[in-house]
Amino acid sequence: MGIPMTDIDLTALSLAELKQLEKNVAKAISSFEDRQKAEAFAKVSALAAELGFPLADLVGFAPARKRSEAVAKYRHPENPEITWSGRGRKPAWITDALAAGKTLEDFAI
Template sequence: MSDINLTALSLAELKKLEKDVGKAIANFEERQKAEARAEAEAVAKKFGFVLGDLVETSAAKKKTVPEAKYRHPENPLLTWRGRGRKPGWISEGLAAGKKLEDFAI
């Protein structure tokens, strides 16, 4: 590794050096990832698999949104999944003597 006299460099030269070092680090990390991916694919292939079959992707982890369980009796566009804070129209209906089952879909 070469010794660089940082105190002799101008601000512009220091910023360029910083930018170049950042790129070098990113390129190094990408090469390491590619090498690790190639090794992992080789091991998966050795056992008769494709790496994608063994690793969960973000699409596989995607959360499913539960369906609405309750609907406003007069405005069917207003729904509630039964999670979190009760919407005002549910609270008002319960205060008026209705039961939660009265709003069930």
């Protein structure tokens, strides 16, 4: 299944292509693991339901993990109280500044 590793000539790839390949492989592995976990969870949940129990009653309720508060990496040049962590959509002030020729490093904290 898939492409045998012997069919890929890694020596013919540029550094950028190798790094992209590395990212794609890491993403594929993570996606595969997530699918496997979801399948296992569905099977265990179905078995618990078949026995008349919600899965949460058998293993205890585990709330979803919360992401830690993102640390601010960029600060607005005119109002230091306005920051951005670099996660999610770029705020308008960053987008406008980048369009005007600034770089993210110009706003780094």
